Amino acid sequence: METNLLKQIFFDKQGHWDAFVEKYKAQLRPNVIKEVHKFRGCGDPRNGFKILVCEGCHDIRRIPYRCKGRFCTTCSCGETEEWSRLLVEDVFAVNHRHVVFTIDEGLWEVFLLHRKMLKGFMDEAVRIIKEHFEKKHKITPGIIAGLHTFGSRLNFNPHVHMLVTMGGMKANGEWKTYDYIPFEMLRKQWQTVVLKLIRVSLNEEEKKQVQPRLQKAYSANGEGFYVHAPKQRGNVKQQLGYIGRYMKRPALALRRIKAYDGEYMVFSYHDKTSGEEKTEKVTVEESIALAIRHIPDENLKRFGITVSIHVGSKICAKKW
Secondary structure (H helix, E strand, C coil): CCCCHHHHHHHCCCCHHHHHHHHHCCCCCHHHHHHHHHHHHCCCHHHCEEEEECCCCCCEEEEECCCCCCCCHHHHHHHHHHHHHHHHHHCCCCCEEEEEECCCHHHHHHHHHCHHHHHHHHHHHHHHHHHHHHHHHCCECCEEEEEEEECCCCCEEEEEEEEEECEEECCCCCEEECCCCCHHHHHHHHHHHHHHHHHHHCCHHHHHHHHHHHHHHHHCCCCCCCEECCCCCCCHHHHHHHHHHHHCCCCCCHHHEEEECCCEEEEEEEECCCCEEEEEEEEHHHHHHHHHCCCCCCCCCCCCCCCCCCCCCCECCCCC
16 A cells, blocks of 8 residues: 555545546646655656666565655655765855844745746845945855745745855955844845835736736835844754745645545644644645645756756746
């Protein structure tokens, strides 16, 4: 019996995924079909395998190939741990801050319907931090940026995580330490660039449709959108490892799936308002829809070096 609960939900004998495709095929993005197909065949020896033979006892092991897909829970788990390990080895052993850029929840739906803006969304957050260091302190910081599109309840909630060195390189190559980010000041800048990004990315008809949301998001956030940059304390490498795993985690870890009975899925989440661990029960159709909306588009590279020491972009993306 399949032990991966997410695979059970999608592909058990009741054929939930095939029924979902039949019902919503006009709304499904091609890359969603492709990634779920890879997930379906991951670890199936019929898709290929390696044979390992012990020279001593002649024991034979058949190791199925993995899909390395962007939706596969098995592959993403190993990839996350490896990425975190390499991160700790490669980045400078200096203090960093975990910086988070969020937006008004009224704009979440706008980015869900217009995912083409997600790359620019992440780039603008990086630019704000980079330009602050360069203009204010004449140094270039190291930044690793990642875009999450998921909240704890699998809702579509685009926000940017950054790992930023507390200091940077001067023009002569000398390292200068600096341990202050005026995130209260940056909030207004962040609000301005997000609203501008939406306006310049959409056509006239689309802008008319979202204008009430833009006006409400501006009026309801007099100090700007939320920017948080708490000081990190303790062992630098341990902090980097933890933040690295956090930034690259999948939308729904298998350990969060608490139950599945063929009709409903129960998953756990951390309620940030109360600070408690809670559970939520959704139908199979709802669980599939919640999960696949975070599959990134094929043309969006999940990680790449773009500025300074290290910068990556994790693009996780109602059209499924």
